[in-house]
Every structure is written in structure tokens, then in C-alpha cells.
Amino acid sequence: MLKQLTQQDLFELFDRLAEQYHLLMPTLLTDGSRELMPWPGSKAAAIDGIIPSMAGEPIQRKPTSHFFPQTDPLVFLKPDGTVSVPQPPDKPLALCGLNREDLAAVAFVDRFFSAEPADDVYLAKRSGALLIGLSGHCGDGSHGDHFLPLAQGLCDIELIAEEPNEEKKEQEKQWLAVVYNAVGEQWLSGFAAGSPQRLELLRHKSVTMGHQQQELLQQASRLLQADQVPDSFWQEISSRCIRCGGCNFVCPTCTCFCVQDRTTTAGTQRSRIWDSCQLDAFMREASGHNPLGTELLRTRRRIHHKLVDDPKRWGEISCVLCGRCDRACPTGIGMVAVCEELVRRFTS
Amino acid sequence: MNGNKPSEMNATLTTCPYCGTGCNFYLLSGSDGRLSGVEPAAKHIVSKGRLCMKGWNAHAFVHHPDRLSTPQLKRDGALQDCDWDTALATVHQRLQAIADRHGPDSLMFFSSAKVSNEENYLMMKLARAGFSTNNVDHCARLCHSSTVVGLAETLGSGAMTNTLDCFDHTDLVFVIGSNTTEQHPLIGGRILQALRHDTKLLVADSRKIRLAQHANIHLRHHNGSDVALINGMMRQILVDGLEDRDFIARRTENFDALRDSLEPFTPEYVAAITGLEPQQIIDATRLYAGADNAMIVFAMGITQHSHGVDNVRALSNLALMTGNLGRPGTGINPLRGQNNVQGACDMGALPNVYTGYQQVADPQARLKFSTAWGKELPETPGLMATHAIEAAAAGSVRGMLIMGENPMLSEPNQTLVRKALENLDFLAVIDIFPTETAQLADVVLPAACYAERDGTYTSTERRVQRGRQAVETPGDARADWRILCDLLQRCGIKANYESPAQIMDEITTLTPSYGGISYQRLEGGHGLQWPCPDADHPGTPILHQEQCTRGKGRFSPTRYRPPKELPDEKYPLLLNTGRTAVHWHTGTMTRRSHLLHREEPHAFAEVNPQDAGQLQICDRQLIRVSSRRGSIQLKARLTERVPAGQIFIPFHFAEGAANVLTNNALDPESGIPEFKVCAVRVEPC
Ligand code: SF4
């Protein structure tokens, strides 16, 4: 199904979605961050002058955090021995505005948490959730003409921003909406049909864009698999790691967590919280022995896991090139930075 | 229970509660009013979408079950729940009774670098106007009091001269006595990034810290030999003719006295004191003085000595001699530890000054404040925190109000501190957790943590920024400013502020350097750097540009004095104390944050393998460390990070408290204790 939407149509759609979903929209926050925040409703948006920030830099927080949050309650144990689990969500989530990289990350994490034994805590939030992708002319300027590559089926609905028209105002912007499944169809059936020729044009543009960095990851992956990267390289890189954990916390395909118990007189709340493989305690055994006991081993593992281990297990590199770790690393040793250096130094 | 609504529905921009770097992040919370996580502010001028491990976990302690939620009063030897009115009336009446009987100066008020500017202001107002004493101080006494004294004398202002952005355009960073990547991680990260763009790095630290691995030169001089090292460098600069003669002539005074004082500090003489090779001193000098723009960065390794003020003077002399002042990428840059230690000093939570460093001894300043507050004010400067502990042990200080500090673990010589606090007629503590200090209190008042109240904080680069309330306080706990307002009212001082913004309005009318600061201007999210004298002033990233705050920069000669207690036959090792990357001070918050606690769960001592071999101890073995003041047990961690002859113990851990061992030898001018040097003995358990 292909539809054509005006800004007003879009707001109408959002209002309707917000009745059945917790609808989160890209929103500009005080400091200039773009984050997924609750849609206030078009009336409130008009009054407060809030417009969803549909174009701009990538969303700061990884969207997978809405299904796998930093702190996630698992069970509550009462002193009398009874156990309760969190109630299922009152409404499913609808995340709007995910770009191709973020959608690829959700798909990867879906696969990870759905593998047997399936992770019911994740699935309770994820099942029934709606993903609205965003592409077309609404990027951050890093891909030429503010163009985001098309998502092509990784979401339920894809909104594609049409080329901005100098004469038209922002409010008059037009959107193509590609619907990929029945749920999407249900929401968009009432709107005007879109032009398949326009979509073809945009698809063509998207395909020719590609992702230059994908080749870089492949090259790095091959070098690592061929054992072409000596430990001295990892020593050098890891000596710059200040153990902030940021690279893991921002990574939309990182899924490691640890368990935290908090006990009051009312009982014990067990939650899972994001973990980081850059921490010394990540694998430390109770005896104190640590198979990942040096920063060299930990840094090497961080890159290896995405570029060597995951391809073996899942058939694909699990870095989706969202750029977050390179932005979050205080010392400049995120995935792309390390791969650039690695490929430069060890490609003969 | 966190239930059926998404847990990241609200995002509240606030300032990190840990170090003085001043990162901003969003606290994420659900509709159940519980924090679920943290996201760095992508566009904030300091954080730039980054945080350290502590920042990433800053939400984690907030809902900890140990949070204090009800006022408590000691009855029959035990703390028992009571109502607010009883608690506050007791605090007021007991402190007042002590003041009536023994004089106002028998009271001591500990303010806190963890609370807001507004709260520090109210605390010092409570001491001065409410109880007529200047006995008010806070933990800056233990960290940068030497800096405030040393830099005020030489430059006229005790704060970081430059701004964090300067790390991006400097030719050289000279880090001395600062483990920057662990204690100010995002500043350490910036230094590491700068090295990628040809910035040079000179590190002087006895421990092989991370930055040392990246340094062009790493000097492992003996702890406490800094004055000799810096004087030696300055002498060498003059020998090599690398001084900035024009700057010295135009912008400084007392150069001749300095030059004369440097004469004895030949490379050989300095080598003998510092344990370095003479050539290392010459090479380091040429590296520093050869840079067009060089930044000096220092922290506790410089200040926490019985000659801490002299260390700071020496560094200031070095910067002045090379003209490294008042320009981008230069300066003398003390890194302030706590998120609001700069602000607590600015707000006059110090025994000798009101806000903006206006002297209590100055009749004009006194008149200004007494007119504004409607109360006669005492004129003699009060007691420093470290002296107050001694005075309490001796019986001349009898009542204390401590807000958000834990001297039982943070002050040197714990046996003395315990004696002092137990000796008091009355002790009241305002805190968020039942600390070791709160256990000794007669009244405990449960406070709001940073995520539960509004306020402003001033970071190490003098940036005043907003903290914002994201969630409600637990139980009956109250924001510190509300508690202080109540006590002020009970003392008959008008304090009916409706919000911290109103308190800031009062502060700005009394404080020239904060004159242009208002909540409205801070809304934008990037803060303002003082001095910011009026509403149109954009703030001041770099101090001392045309001239120094005091006019001419003053060279202040120093002579080398060894630390008060050096290793000897009975106590053959040197004890160095400090912190780890994942814990904060006395661990009240970080040891209640799962990931941080898990990373460093136990007290430990870094021991050089060479010493370990001689002592026959192995890695992770339990050892006993003893000094003349006490003895603790903890695990050995064998590492080359410490040089042979030295052990290092972080002071976070109550069960292996470094400050049982440390020496309360104080700098005569700043009252700072010698945390970085004392003599100990190590034995296997
Ligand atoms: S973000 Fe950078 S500094 Fe932080 S843990 Fe990851 S690699 Fe280390």
C-alpha cells in the first residue's frame, strides 16, 4: 500500500495512533538533543508550538531502550514467598521516526531475544508494538541532500519525506507512506494514494547511496577473522579506554545485562540492568579470577563480538553503523574509528 | 512496581551529581515517578553526548532502599523516627542552647559541595545570621583549600583560569597530581583526544596513571617533593632563557625575589629530593617551556600536603614565568572535585568569606550583608573544618550541624574524628543515606538528593548550571533548602523563599561575580561562567586576560619542606590515598549503585610487586596496614601502578578505611590535611 500524506494528515494519523499506542515521536529537547518522546496530541502541539522534529540528526538514545530499558523490573518476591511479575503494558508502544540503521538494530535484537529460550520480558514490550520508519529528505545533512536511505520493510509503516520545495512552507511538506503489513494498512487505509513513480525515484536514489562504511566493517571483519591484527594494536587502543561503558550503553544491538536485587521490608525487587563488557567485573568470577581481566582483552572482545562472533552465530555483522559509539566515546575509539585505524594499518 | 507504562516517558535535563566537570544528562523516568536511566545531553557544551561510568549510573542510587525518609531523633541511645516539627525544633533549640551557654563559636556548621549554590548560601546565612558565628566550612577544606589560598595570593582568584574548551587548542598539557582520566574522566578523555592532534603531554605523578602511558615525559617524583621539582624547573627555565621576559615585565611583580629563591634548586639538588635523574628535570622543563601555549592541570596530588599552598604557589609562579596566562590553551587549572565544590566556595560556605569571596573581616562587606539580612554579623573569621574537628575533640566546639558530608570517612585520622563527634553535646546531620557520621547524630534529617530538587551548581570551569527535579523525595524527606529555610525562620531570619530561583535572586544582588546570573538565563542549558557581573554579560571563559584579578600577577617564592611524616624503620612504606574511577568519596552513593559497586566491591591497597615479594604477600591476599594512628585490613592488589616503597589506598571503603591511617598534619595556611603522605607498615594477615 502506498499513500500520500500532508503534514495535517500526519498529525491526524498520530492523534489516532496515540489512542491505542504509547506513541513516541522524535522531539527536540532543551539542549538540542533529538529524542523519542510522547506525542502530546496535535492540539497540545499547536498550543505549545511543539512540532515533532522529523528531520535532523539521528535520535540520541537508542530506540531499542524502549523494549530493553536501562532498568527493567523482572520479578517481585514477597517475604511470604509469593512472586509477581510486572503487568503487561496497558498499551503497546509505537515508535515513530526510526531510520534504517535503528530499524536494523531492532530487527537484530528481536532475533536475539526471540531465539529459544525466548525472552518474555523483552517480548512483553515488543509484541504488538508499531514501528514507523523515517526516510527520504529528512536526514542530518551527512548524506548529501539531507537524505535518509529507505528502510525497505524493516518497519510496519515507512514515512518518506518528499523533496522539500523552496516555495512550500514546512507545514505543507508532503510524505509518502509505504505500508508493509496488515496493521499498517488498518491505520492508513483512509488516506490518498501515493505516486508509485515518486517512490521509484526515491528508491533509486536510496540504492545508489549505499553505506560507504559497510565496506570498512567488512574489511575489518576479514582482517580479524584472518588473525591479522596483533595484540599490540589492541594494547594501544585499549590504553585509551577510560572504562565509561558508553560504547555499550548507546549501542542498539548490545543486549548484555546483569541482575540487581533490592530488598525492603515489603520484599525484593529483582531487575535487570544494562551491563558493559568494558567493565572489569563483567566476567570476573567470584574467586577473583577474570577471563577478561585486562583492558586489552575487553577492548578486543568489544570489536570481535560484533565483527567476528556475531557473523558466525547470526550470519551478519551486528554493527548497524548507527554512529552512536563513535559519538559517545570520550576518547575516540568507537567502532568506526577503530576499524578505520585497523584497516589502514593492517591491509597489506 | 514498575508496571504497565513505558519507563522512559519523561526526560529531565540536569547536571551530574559527581565530579566537577559539569556534564549534563537527561534523567529518564516513567509515569510511576521512578528513574529508569540516564542519557547524556547530545548538544551540551561539556558532555557532547558523553558521560563517564559514574554519570551513566547516576540514577542508580536514587531509589535505593537505604534512603532516609523520616526524621530521626536519638532516644534511649538509639535513633528513632519522629515528626519534622519535633526534629527541627530540637535542632534549633539544642544549637541555640549551646550558643547561649558557651558562645556562638562553640557551634560548627558543615556545608556541602554536593548541595546547590542556593543551599550553600542558606547554610552560611544560617551560621552567620542565624547563630552569629563564622564557623562554617565544607569539604573544600580537604581538597582545594590550598588552591584558593595560593591562587588568591598570586593571581587574585582561586578558580580555574581557563575553560575546558581550551584543551582543544593547546600545545601542551602539564598534568601534575591529577589522575584525570579517573577523577575527571571527560576532561581526561579530552586530553587523550588532544594528543591525537599533536598536543604534547607532560605528566608528573608517582603512580603510573593512564595519562602517563600517553605522556611524552612521565616524571615519577616522590610524593611531597613537588616544590623542589617545580622550583628546579623554573631555575632551569632561567638557565635556558626560556622565560617570557615581556610578560614578566608587563604583568607581574616580585620577580627578583623569586629568582633569588630558585638559586639552590640545581638539577642535581632537585634530583636528590625527588628521586628523578637530573636530565629528566631538564628535559621536562624544556618540554613545558618550549610550548607556545601550555596548560597546567592539577588536583589533590598538589593540594593535599602540609605544604599544599606552597605547591600551588610554585605552579602559579611557573605559569607566570612562562607567560602562560590569560590566553586560550594556557593557564593554571585546578580541577575541582565535587559537582559543586566551586559553588560552595563561591557561596561563602567558608569561615572567612561571604559570597564571591567578600571578606568577613572587611567592615564594608559585613555592613552589606548585615543590612541585607537584618542582623548584626560576627567579624572574626571562623574555624576551618579540620580545626573544628580538633576543637570538638578538645571540647571547645560542642554543637554541630553537618549537611551532606561524611567526615567519619573523609577526614584524616578517624580515631580523632570519632572522638570529636562523640564528644559533642549535640550533633545534627542532614543527609540522604545513614552514613557513618549520621550514626553518631542526635537528630538526622532526611534530605532530597540531586534528582529531587531544583538548584544551580558551579562546575570546575566556573560554569553555573541548573540542576532540575525529576522525581519526588522518598517518604517525608525534604529538599535541603526547605530544611534550611525552616531553621532560619526558627532563628528569626526571614526565609520564606518559594523556590531556589528566588534564593538565587538574593545571591545575585549580594555577589558581584554572580550579578548577571538568573534562572531565566540558565534555561538555555549551557550555563554561564562567572564572573558574569550583569544581565547582559556573556560570562567569562578565560580569567586574567588583560590583567590579573589582583592587578599584577605576584611571584611568591617558596622553599622546599618535606612532608610531616616520612617512612622510617618502624613504618617503612609511604601511604598515598585517593579514589578509584567508579566510586565517589565515602561511597554512600556509588556503593549503592549496582554496576559501580560490582566493579570495586572491596577495600584494597595497591602494592608494588617488589615490595610484595619482600613482604611475602600475593595478589588478593588479606593484609594488615598500620600507621601510628591505627590499623586496617584489606586486600592487596599487586601492580606496577605504584612505585616500590609506596602503597595506595582509596578512601571509599568504611570496612578498610584509609583515613584510619592518614595523618592529620595540616597546612598552616589552608588547614588541608596531608592525605598524600604518611608512613605505614604492611603485614600479611
Ligand atoms: S566508550 Fe570508549 S572509553 Fe568508554 S568504554 Fe567504550 S571504548 Fe572505552
Ligand code: SF4
Ligand atoms: S566526568 Fe564527572 S560530570 Fe561527567 S559524567 Fe563523569 S562524574 Fe559526571
